[in-house]
Structures are given as C-alpha cells and as structure tokens.
Amino acid sequence: MKSDFVLAQISDLHVKAAGRLSYRKVDTLGALKAAVVQLNALTPRPDAVAITGDLTDFGTPAEYAEVRGVLDTLTLPWFAIAGNHDRRPAFLDVFKDCAWIDPDAPFIQWSEERFPLRLIGLDSTVPEQPWGELCATRLAWLRKQLAADPTKPTIVMLHHHPFISGIDHMDRQNLRDADALAKVLDDAPQVIRVLCGHVHRFMVSQLGRTIVCSAPGTSHQVTPDFTPDGPPTFSLEPAGFLLHRWSPAYGIVTHYCPIGQFDGPWPFYDRNGLID
Numbered sequence: 231m232k233s234d235f236v237l238a239q240i241s242d243l244h245v246k247a248a249g250r251l252s253y254r255k256v257d258t259l260g261a262l263k264a265a266v267v268q269l270n271a272l273t274p275r276p277d278a279v280a281i282t283g284d285l286t287d288f289g290t291p292a293e294y295a296e297v298r299g300v301l302d303t304l305t306l307p308w309f310a311i312a313g314n315h316d317r318r319p320a321f322l323d324v325f326k327d328c329a330w331i332d333p334d335a336p337f338i339q340w341s342e343e344r345f346p347l348r349l350i351g352l353d354s355t356v357p358e359q360p361w362g363e364l365c366a367t368r369l370a371w372l373r374k375q376l377a378a379d380p381t382k383p384t385i386v387m388l389h390h391h392p393f394i395s396g397i398d399h400m401d402r403q404n405l406r407d408a409d410a411l412a413k414v415l416d417d418a419p420q421v422i423r424v425l426c427g428h429v430h431r432f433m434v435s436q437l438g439r440t441i442v443c444s445a446p447g448t449s450h451q452v453t454p455d456f457t458p459d460g461p462p463t464f465s466l467e468p469a470g471f472l473l474h475r476w477s478p479a480y481g482i483v484t485h486y487c488p489i490g491q492f493d494g495p496w497p498f499y500d501r502n503g504l505i506d
Contacts (some may be wrong), residue, residue: 234477235347237385238269238276238306241427241445241471242284244315245300247292252450253464258287261449261469262300265489269471270305276473277345279306282427282445283313283355283389285321294324311351312338313389313427314360314403318353337368341375347476348420350375352388360403362390362428364411372411376418383476386415387425391444393435397452399462400429412438422482423474432470432486443484446470 244258252258269279281301286293301308309330312321321338325331330340330351337353352372354362364372376384392408394401405411405426415421416438424440430447431454448471450464468488476482499505 233346234475235345236274236276236476237347237349237474238272238279239282239425239443239445239472239474240265240269240279240448241282242313242430242447242449243281243297244284244287244447244449245293245297246287247290247296252287256450256464256466258449259296259300261489262297265448265469265471266300266304268487268489270303276306278342278349279304279308280349280351280387280425281308281310282387282425283311284315284427285310285313286317287315289315289317289320291320291323294320298324309340309342309349309351311387311389312353312355314355314362316355318355318357337371339368339371343379346383346478347422348379348382348384350384350386352386354388354390354405362388362403362405363407364388364405369410369414373414373417376414376421380418380420382420383482384418384421385423385425385474386421389426389428391426391429391433391435391442392424392437393433393442395429395431395433395435395444396456397429397431397454398456398458398460400452404428408437412440415440422476423484425472425474430464432472434484443472443474445472446486448489 342349390405392405424442430452433444473485
C-alpha cells in the first residue's frame with residue numbers, strides 16, 4: 231500500500247433527466263460529464279472520488295439513472311453520500327450493488343478502510359427538509375466507527391455545512407446540530423478534515439479543532455451575497471472540484487481545481503533560466 235493518498239471531492243451535481251436544465255438555465259448533466267472526463271484524465275491519478283450529496287435535483291429514479299450512467303464511466307473508485315435534494319429509497323435502489331452501501335441500515339452511512347486514510351460518510355439529511363441534522367443514532371454510529379480505529383488518520387464527510395457561511399439563505403439550512411458533531415470530533419483527534427457540500431462554493435472554516443472544507447458545485451455556484459435576508463441566487467462562475475492530498479510526513483493539503491480546458495501548462499524556465 232502506498233503511503234500518500236489523494237481524494238477528489240465533487241458535490242451538488244443536481245442532475246435532471248432527459249436533458250432538462252436545472253432552473254431552466256443549467257446543464258447539470260453535461261457539467262457532470264465534463265467533471266468526470268477531467269477527473270479521469272488527472273495525472274497523477276487520485277486514489278478515489280467522494281461525492282458529497284445532492285446527486286439529483288428531485289430524487290427521481292430517472293434522475294438517478296442518469297447519474298449512475300455517468301458515474302459508471304469514472305475510472306476511479308467512488309463513494310457518495312446523500313444531500314437534501316436526494317431521496318433515500320431511490321438513492322439506495324440505484325446504488326444497492328455498491329460495496330459501500332448497506333441497504334438495511336436506517337441511514338446512508340459508510341466507512342471505507344482500504345486506503346491509508348480512513349473515509350467516513352454521514353447522512354445528514356432530513357426527509358422533505360432543506361436543513362440537516364445528525365440525530366443521536368447517527369452520532370452514536372460515528373462514535374463507534376471512530377473508536378474502532380483511534381489512530382488512523384480519518385476524513386469525515388457530510389452534505390450540510392456545519393458552520394455559518396455568511397450567506398443568509400444557506401445558513402438557514404445548514405447542519406442544525408453542528409455543536410453535537412464538534413463534541414464527537416473533539417474526542418477523535420485522528421479526524422484531520424471534515425468535508426461537506428450544499429453551499430456550492432469552496433469555503434474553509436473550523437469545527438472545534440477540525441478544519442472543514444466545502445466543495446464547489448460541479449455546475450452552478452451560490453452567489454456570495456452577505457446581505458441579511460439576501461435573495462437566494464446562483465451564478466455560472468467556473469465550476470470546480472477539490473483535491474485533498476495527504477502524506478504521513480506532511481499531513482493534508484486541499485487544492486481547488488476549476489473544471490474546464492485552460493491554456494497551458496507553460497514553462498517558467500528555458501535553457502537560459504527564467505523566461506523574460
């Protein structure tokens with residue numbers, strides 16, 4: 231087993247079926263396909279891809295069929311958790327053959343052990359609600375998983391952001407019991423990152439002693455409007471994904487990567503030194 235590890239994170243796919251546009255504006259299916267093409271082409275290759283929720287727009291079987299068709303073209307191991315736009319029954323049905331799914335569990339939660347870094351996925355969804363929570367049952371499951379291997383570096387993932395972003399309409403639908411999650415993590419120093427989605431922006435915050443990173447959306451981004459009671463709007467600024475690189479010598483570093491084709495790479499130096 232190699233010692234270093236790279237996890238790619240994508241989030242908030244919001245795929246619709248039959249080529250329909252989200253909000254009559256956004257080609258979310260086409261955007262997901264572009265993200266997968268770019269992930270497959272990365273050199274060196276990441277070790278795995280994590281999808282932090284909202285795979286579909288309305289959680290319909292047809293939408294999940296579209297998502298699964300694209301994700302099956304990923305040439306990397308991948309894992310997913312549910313978001314508030316997802317629906318547990320349809321989610322479980324389309325991914326029931328995936329090794330990380332327990333179809334009999336009350337929540338879509340999993341722990342992946344095969345890498346030098348442990349990955350834990352949490353289900354923060356509340357049926358028919360945009361906000362998230364981690365009830366006593368879900369937190370007890372997390373405590374048990376963390377206690378089972380208290381020394382292995384671990385990344386914990388959930389959909390809802392456990393912090394205040396400053397974007398008012400999003401913060402009314404964040405993780406409502408973030409303090410309870412922080413208490414669990416304070417007893418688990420092996421957790422080196424918490425990853426989330428939901429806010430459709432790359433943000434970095436703190437939860438207790440742990441750094442939290444939210445991923446940008448693979449298509450549209452939430453407008454960074456810090457006005458109290460500001461309107462819920464989105465923009466088509468460049469989409470992106472995150473790469474979380476961990477090594478035993480240097481710990482974890484998170485990189486933001488825009489999705490698209492860009493000019494370059496170009497050298498800084500030629501045979502005469504720094505290019506002037």
